Amino acid sequence: MASEMSVALGNLHRLLQQLAEAEAALADGPRGVALAEKQVAQAEQAIEEQKQTIKANRKAADDLNLKLKTKEAELGKLTGQLNSASSNKEYDIFKGQIETAKKDRGEIEETALGAMEEIDAAQAKLKQLEIELQARKKTAQTAKAHFEASKPEVDARVGLVQSQIAAAEKVIPGEGKAAWDRLRKAHGASALAVMEDGFCEACSTKVTNQDMVRIRMSDFMGCRGCGRILYFTE
Numbered sequence: 001m002a003s004e005m006s007v008a009l010g011n012l013h014r015l016l017q018q019l020a021e022a023e024a025a026l027a028d029g030p031r032g033v034a035l036a037e038k039q040v041a042q043a044e045q046a047i048e049e050q051k052q053t054i055k056a057n058r059k060a061a062d063d064l065n066l067k068l069k070t071k072e073a074e075l076g077k078l079t080g081q082l083n084s085a086s087s088n089k090e091y092d093i094f095k096g097q098i099e100t101a102k103k104d105r106g107e108i109e110e111t112a113l114g115a116m117e118e119i120d121a122a123q124a125k126l127k128q129l130e131i132e133l134q135a136r137k138k139t140a141q142t143a144k145a146h147f148e149a150s151k152p153e154v155d156a157r158v159g160l161v162q163s164q165i166a167a168a169e170k171v172i173p174g175e176g177k178a179a180w181d182r183l184r185k186a187h188g189a190s191a192l193a194v195m196e197d198g199f200c201e202a203c204s205t206k207v208t209n210q211d212m213v214r215i216r217m218s219d220f221m222g223c224r225g226c227g228r229i230l231y232f233t234e
């Protein structure tokens with residue numbers, strides 16, 4: 001049967017674990033909100049970058065259209081020169097230039113078509129990014145609302161458990177208080193460890209028979225391996 005000290009320490013251990021869980025919930029809330037807001041900012045940045053991509057694609061398409069118009073004008077001029085050629089030699093020269101210009105025009109048209117397709121694809125991606133942004137904003141709003149709604153309850157729970165811990169810590173003898181304060185500061189809820197089958201649950205160090213007897217007699221004992229305060233649960 002567990003001693004009064006072990007029962008009290010077991011209760012203290014449970015309270016410390018409850019406090020750790022409540023404090024983790026308080027910390028997780030702001031972290032979750034911050035993460036959601038960061039994802040919103042990333043989505044906004046992606047949209048801005050996509051808009052710049054579309055702008056660059058449109059400029060490239062405009063440049064190609066200008067080249068196409070210039071090439072069309074060149075073809076018109078060459079066709080006029082071909083029709084007014086004064087010799088077979090001139091005719092052949094203009095004909096060759098027209099063929100080259102038509103080839104160039106075809107390449108420009110193909111490139112321009114590809115540029116327009118890129119614009120269409122970029123605009124479709126922009127729409128998808130905008131949908132994703134709205135979803136992320138909704139997630140961020142939900143996370144913030146949930147945290148703000150739950151925070152008062154968690155704060156109250158933290159306050160209650162802290163007061164219960166203060167009362168439960170009265171079982172610690174005066175000579176062990178300084179060591180306990182150091183342990184709790186270093187390990188939090190893990191400052192205590194249950195002893196199972198003669199071993200410290202935290203570090204698996206075997207507890208000596210002498211220490212077992214002292215713990216059963218309600219002595220305030222630390223593990224010789226990790227220093228955590230030991231207690232029985234049986």
